[in-house]
Amino acid sequence: MTTTLATQDLAHRAQQALYRYAWAADAGDLDTLRSLAMADVSVTQTSETKHGMEEFLDIYRAFAASDTEVSRHIVTNALVSEEDGGVRIDAYFEATLFDAENTSRIFGRYSDSLVEVNGELKLAHKRILVDRVMALPVATSAFVPYGSASS
Numbered sequence: 001m002t003t004t005l006a007t008q009d010l011a012h013r014a015q016q017a018l019y020r021y022a023w024a025a026d027a028g029d030l031d032t033l034r035s036l037a038m039a040d041v042s043v044t045q046t047s048e049t050k051h052g053m054e055e056f057l058d059i060y061r062a063f064a065a066s067d068t069e070v071s072r073h074i075v076t077n078a079l080v081s082e083e084d085g086g087v088r089i090d091a092y093f094e095a096t097l098f099d100a101e102n103t104s105r106i107f108g109r110y111s112d113s114l115v116e117v118n119g120e121l122k123l124a125h126k127r128i129l130v131d132r133v134m135a136l137p138v139a140t141s142a143f144v145p146y147g148s149a150s151s
Contacts, residue, residue, distance in 0.1 A: 004082045011080035014089040014114055017121045022073035022093070028064035030057055037123040038115065044127045056126065067099040070141075075110070086115035086124060103136040 006014065017036060024032035034057060041056045042049055050056065063071075078091040088111065095106040113125040 006080040006082050006087050010082075010087060011078075013121050014080045014087050015078050017114060017123075018075055018078065018089055018091060018110065018112065021123070021126075022075050025060060025063070026071045026073055028060065030060060030064075033057060033060055037126070038117070041123050042125045044125070046128070046130055067101070068097045069100065070098040072096050083113060086113055087121070088113055098139050101138060103139045105134040105136060106130055107132045107134070 005011070020032065021036055023029075024036065034053065037053060037056055039053050040051065041053060042051050043056045043059060044050075045059070050059075072095070074094045074096075075091050076093075078089055080087055080089045082088075090109065090111045093106075093108055093110055095108075097104050097106070108128060108130040111127040111129065112123060113127075114121040115124045116122075
């Protein structure tokens, strides 16, 4: 298999699209998620694939309705290559999810296909591949700034 790496500009634009996705997923920002995807977007979560904008957004609606109080996605090691009709961005992700009873970390990979529409890269196929889930003790939101009178 031969992979053609994308130009630096195209790679940067693909990475920015992925980062915007991560911020929008954490914020439950359905408008931004909608703007990042094609109307006929496909989304695969490990082995289940769904098609269409509403099915795509239903994943994030369900997440927003869950007990998760805070989530933080970290995306790293992005590799962008050209593919028929667009680009593929492969990256590792770690999502830390906090609720009143639990903290969990999800480790996995994204392997997304993006296409250019009116100068913007949009998701044609979002692929979320989960490798491991780690259960952690409950985390607290309490923080005392260093150097403050209370520290």
